[in-house]
Amino acid sequence: MHAHPHLSRPDFSTLAPAEAAAGLLDGFTLRELPKGYLLSTPASPHNQVLMVRSGRLRVYLAGDNRELNLSFLEAGDIYTTHTPTYVEAVVSTSLWLIDTPAFARKLATDPSVTPVMMRVMGRLLSNAVGLIEDLAFREVPARLARFLWQLAERRGLRQEHGWLVPLDFSMQDIASLLGTTRQSISSLINQWEREGVLLRQSRRSLLVPSLDALKTRCSPLP
Amino acid sequence: MHAHPHLSRPDFSTLAPAEAAAGLLDGFTLRELPKGYLLSTPASPHNQVLMVRSGRLRVYLAGDNRELNLSFLEAGDIYTTHTPTYVEAVVSTSLWLIDTPAFARKLATDPSVTPVMMRVMGRLLSNAVGLIEDLAFREVPARLARFLWQLAERRGLRQEHGWLVPLDFSMQDIASLLGTTRQSISSLINQWEREGVLLRQSRRSLLVPSLDALKTRCSPLP
DNA sequence: ACCAAAACGTCGGCCAGCCGACGGACAGTC
DNA sequence: GACTGTCCGTCGGCTGGCCGACGTTTTGGT
Structure with a gap:
């Protein structure tokens, strides 16, 4: 059995404190979103990587008069809008943000970020597969x-x-x-x-x- | 609009020929699978990264007396079993293989591999989200x-x-x-x-x- | 040419669960 | 306390599409 989307938290135990504090968040900018703010839509042009500091984000897909929540993100959660989803603040939320080009440069210069990012994307993938299993089989x-x-x-x-x-x-x-x-x-x-x-x-x-x-x-x- | 799983091919135009020939496949081992061979199951312990040389792989999930194909992989396609799926050779297939620990070392020493891998995982993610949209909305x-x-x-x-x-x-x-x-x-x-x-x-x-x-x-x- | 195995066409019964609808229970807010 | 918005409980009708079944066509092996 593997994890459900909405319940998994990033594995910070594998992240040395020094990395977490120093390297990882360099280049990110801190932002405050009011309740209800739509941070990203499938149509929005450029991707970004984010980490929630406090508050709560809802990640969802929208179809004809129907919505499907992929996940709720809370403090400490990392996400990337590589994939066409809506991201909305359900309460007032503060988070660190960076856009993909800048993040790619960061990846190139600081290889220690790579495993973190791979884990994040791997987790997103597992979540998605879990949802697919739910929808298709259960x-x-x-x-x-x-x-x-x-x-x-x-x-x-x-x-x-x-x-x-x-x-x-x-x-x-x-x-x-x-x-x-x-x-x-x-x-x-x-x-x-x-x-x-x-x-x-x-x-x-x-x-x-x-x-x-x-x-x-x-x-x-x- | 974004891509459907089974139709997308990796973007090799962005891969310098030198990289493709020299760096990327270092450390991979070439393997031949007979028709019907089950390369990987959700239960199998260690992940791997693979690239198909020829033949055809089927990536699928299995539920109670029902199967769901996530994708068919053909020559040039890259995949990683980060996610718990079945991978089966539907015809006799030859491919390059490496397991995740070795690949992680490779990532650490050769940063040029990182963007390729990010693209691959991003594509897998988009495919999964596309399937979810299908199942949920259409x-x-x-x-x-x-x-x-x-x-x-x-x-x-x-x-x-x-x-x-x-x-x-x-x-x-x-x-x-x-x-x-x-x-x-x-x-x-x-x-x-x-x-x-x-x-x-x-x-x-x-x-x-x-x-x-x-x-x-x-x-x-x- | 033959035969087995796989793939295809079609039908009807059946049911999970979507949808609309409507009323009740809780907050907050003025 | 009345007023409003959000949430919860429940009911019945309607239907997409799953499932089993069975016959036909195509493929591939020897």
Whole structure:
């Protein structure tokens, strides 16, 4: 199994602190984006490389009256607009930016940046492939189960009666991440709550008594 | 508009002949694969970088009794198994291979390889995003129209009564590229033939009288 | 020329899930 | 407290296209 788009963070443990502080961000400019700002569209001419300092970006594709979220980027996340997507600040966000020509020069002079960049692109690729697998092979319930399961694995807090899973996405957000509709997600979650797989804690968190119950729902129809 | 997976070729015009001959392939080993050989699976432990010399590779994902082709690789194509896919020789194939650790060393010592690799990964990413758009936003007829249209753009030969489009894929191959079934493709092609959009020339080529007829079928429902 | 295997054409049943619609529950804000 | 915007729950109708099935055509091997 490999990672889901929206849950993976860059692997900074492999980045020497000196690099992170000194080399890597040379040449980047710091920018503040207001909430709702559209940083990039598929049509925009020049690519760039960015790293989020604080806030939250949404990376998405848009089709005929429908949107598909590829990923949400938060503090520390790196992204490159090599690929034709929309990038939008969902809250006020500050980030470091550089455009591709400048970054290419940087790559040429400082070879230590290359492995970082390869990892970033590799991760983007894995995310994309994961989404393709979801869309092509899995039904909506399996996608949601996988999503929640991974969220619990990564962000869940062990509690007395299960895992407390923080959920700072609206149902519309989740639907767009999984390539389905708000209604389908809403119905599923409520059904699962009736079945005892989930307990709604607050508005923005779930309690999952047993991860196994989720895991069994990850496969098509056993 | 951006490229479809299965139709793009690497841009060697940007590669100085000296590089192509001398630097790039240093450290690669030449291998011959028999027809049907499975070079790589999602489970296989170590990644590699490869370039096809002759023959044909199929890159695909497998799900529950279903397969999805990401791409077919032919002479000159470069690929990296950074991402968990199956790679299989559909005919007897010869290729240059190197594994990632060795390639990483190469990248570190010879910075001129970096841009080539970035382009390759960028292309893979664009292909993946294109597929996601297909699966998420477009219905099957639109996917097929787009596929044929791009094939005609790239490989089509101008003829007296239209474009002659070579088609060295079986219908099953096309279906798997577009994330649908053999039956749907078969029905569509025959229907379009009845409507005069297509003429079957030989078994492995089509004659398209007007590309516009295809183009109008690329959008959902106008 | 022959036969097996692969590829193609077509039909109908069936269902996941999209879509529109509408009402209720929560914030904030004035 | 009323006013407004965003989010959530639920229902039913409708449909794209998957699936199984079966017959026909083409290919390739010996």
